[in-house]
Amino acid sequence: MAPTDGFRPAAAPGRLLSTVDARGTGLGRWERNTLVVTDVTTMAALSTVAGSTAPATATRTVLCVVLFAVAGLYRPRLHFSPLDDVTRALLCMVAVLPLGAWWKLPTLLAPPWFTAAPFLWPVAMFGGFLIARSITYKAIHGTRRRTVGASAVVVGTGSIGLRVAEILRDDPAFGLCPVGVVGPAPVTGEETPVRRLGDADDLDVVIAEHRPDAVVVTFPGTPDEDLVGTLRECRRLGVTVFVVPRLFDLAVRSTELVHGIPLVRLPAGRGAIARAAKRLVDVMGAGSGLLLLSPVLLACALLVRAESRRAKVIFRQERIGQDDRPFTIMKFRSLTPSSDLESQVRWNINNDARVGRLGRLLRNSSLDELPQLLNVLRGDMSLVGPRPERPFFVEQFRRTYTGYGDRHRMPVGITGWAQIHGLRGDTSIEERTRFDNYYIENWSLGLDLKIMARTVGSMLSINRK
Known part of the structure; x- marks a missing residue:
C-alpha cells in the first residue's frame, strides 16, 4: 500500500481544462514585436547617420536587442512608460560600450559633430532610444483604446x-x-x-x-x-x-x-521555443549518455543476468507521463515481484527483502535508472522532471494530495528537484508534490543543468562510499 502523510483528501481542480488543447494567447506579443522593430530601426538609422559600416551596425544592434531582452525591456506590460526603461536601457548600453567598441565610431567615418566628444555617440543613441520608445508607447496606448x-x-x-x-x-x-x-x-x-x-x-x-x-x-x-x-x-x-x-x-x-x-x-x-530547447538538451544529453556510459550499461546488464538467469535484465512497467499519458518505463531489474499485479500495486519500501545485494547497489547508485535514457530519446521522458508513478498510485495520490495531478503539466524525468533534495524512494508524497510543482513553476534550462550536475555529483559521492 502507498504511504500516507495525514493529508486531507482533495479533488483534482481544473480536470475539465485538461481536455482543452494548449495554445498561446499572444498577450503582449504584437507590442513586443513593435518594440523590437522600433529599437532595430532607431539604432540602425543612427548608425547610418554616423557613417558606421554595415557589419558594425548589425553587431551593435544585435547586442543591444539581446541585452534589452535579457533586461526585460520587451516584457509584456499593462502600462508603458519610457521612465520605467531609463535605468535598464542605460545599463545595457554601458555594457555594449566595450563589446561594440562604441568609442571608435568618432574616428571611423563619423560626421564632424561626433568627433569632438568620443562618448557623444552612446548619449545620442540613448536619447534616440527614449524618444523612439515614447512615440511607440503613445501609439500602443492609442491602438489599445481604438481596438478591443x-x-x-x-x-x-x-x-x-x-x-x-x-x-x-x-x-x-x-x-x-x-x-x-x-x-x-x-x-x-x-x-x-x-x-x-x-x-x-x-x-x-x-x-x-x-x-x-x-x-x-x-x-x-x-x-x-x-x-x-x-x-x-x-x-x-x-x-x-x-x-x-x-x-x-x-x-x-x-x-x-x-x-x-x-x-x-x-x-x-513556456512557449514552443522553450519546449524545443528542453527537448534538444534531452536528445543531446541522452544520446551522449548512452554513448559514454555504454560500458557501464553493459556491465550492469551482465551482472543482473549473472544474478538471475531466469529473470529479464530490463524491467518494464507502465507509468503515467505528461498530460496523464501512459508509457512503458525501462529499468535494470533490481528485484523480482511474485506477479505483474504485485509490481503495479505494491509500494516499494526501504530494506525490501525482495531486493538483493546487487539490486540494492543499483538502486543506491541510481544505476538501475540508466535504461531510461532510451525513454528520453523516444520522447516518453525528459532528463529532468517529476518522477513518473504507476497508474494505480497516480489515481490514489491525486485524490489524497492537493496539487499532485499538477505534476503532470511537465514531462516526467529521470531525476528532479525533489530527488536532489533527498525525496526518492519511500519518502513523503506531500513533500515530493510540493518540490515538483515548485520546479515546474520556476523551470529554466539553468535549473535543469543545476539538477543534472547535482545528480551526477550525488551518484559519484554514493559510489565512492
Whole structure:
C-alpha cells in the first residue's frame, strides 16, 4: 500500500481544462514585436547617420536587442512608460560600450559633430532610444483604446474585484477587456460592472467556455487551494494570470499598477521555443549518455543476468507521463515481484527483502535508472522532471494530495528537484508534490543543468562510499 502523510483528501481542480488543447494567447506579443522593430530601426538609422559600416551596425544592434531582452525591456506590460526603461536601457548600453567598441565610431567615418566628444555617440543613441520608445508607447496606448483588448475574466466580486473590472472596462489603454466576473453575487445587491459568469467554483467551466487571454484573481472568498489547480491549468493553456496580492498596500516591487491596485503577473506556460530547447538538451544529453556510459550499461546488464538467469535484465512497467499519458518505463531489474499485479500495486519500501545485494547497489547508485535514457530519446521522458508513478498510485495520490495531478503539466524525468533534495524512494508524497510543482513553476534550462550536475555529483559521492 502507498504511504500516507495525514493529508486531507482533495479533488483534482481544473480536470475539465485538461481536455482543452494548449495554445498561446499572444498577450503582449504584437507590442513586443513593435518594440523590437522600433529599437532595430532607431539604432540602425543612427548608425547610418554616423557613417558606421554595415557589419558594425548589425553587431551593435544585435547586442543591444539581446541585452534589452535579457533586461526585460520587451516584457509584456499593462502600462508603458519610457521612465520605467531609463535605468535598464542605460545599463545595457554601458555594457555594449566595450563589446561594440562604441568609442571608435568618432574616428571611423563619423560626421564632424561626433568627433569632438568620443562618448557623444552612446548619449545620442540613448536619447534616440527614449524618444523612439515614447512615440511607440503613445501609439500602443492609442491602438489599445481604438481596438478591443485581450479578453479577461476577473475572479472575485468583492470591492477590489468589482473595482478592477470597472477600471479595465473604462480604461482600454491597459489592454485588457473584461468579459465577466466570477464569484458570488454582491451582498449589497449592486450591479457588477460586467456580467457575472458564475461562482468561483465554476472557474474551470467558465475558462473552458470563454477561453480568455488573461485571468485576474482578486479576493474570491474561496480557499486558495481550490483555485491553484485551475490557475495552473490556465498557464499551461497559455493564459496569463494576474493576482492582486494580499496586504497589497505593502506591495511595491514586481507589480503592475492599475489605478493604484497592484497586480502580480504570473506568466503563461513556456512557449514552443522553450519546449524545443528542453527537448534538444534531452536528445543531446541522452544520446551522449548512452554513448559514454555504454560500458557501464553493459556491465550492469551482465551482472543482473549473472544474478538471475531466469529473470529479464530490463524491467518494464507502465507509468503515467505528461498530460496523464501512459508509457512503458525501462529499468535494470533490481528485484523480482511474485506477479505483474504485485509490481503495479505494491509500494516499494526501504530494506525490501525482495531486493538483493546487487539490486540494492543499483538502486543506491541510481544505476538501475540508466535504461531510461532510451525513454528520453523516444520522447516518453525528459532528463529532468517529476518522477513518473504507476497508474494505480497516480489515481490514489491525486485524490489524497492537493496539487499532485499538477505534476503532470511537465514531462516526467529521470531525476528532479525533489530527488536532489533527498525525496526518492519511500519518502513523503506531500513533500515530493510540493518540490515538483515548485520546479515546474520556476523551470529554466539553468535549473535543469543545476539538477543534472547535482545528480551526477550525488551518484559519484554514493559510489565512492
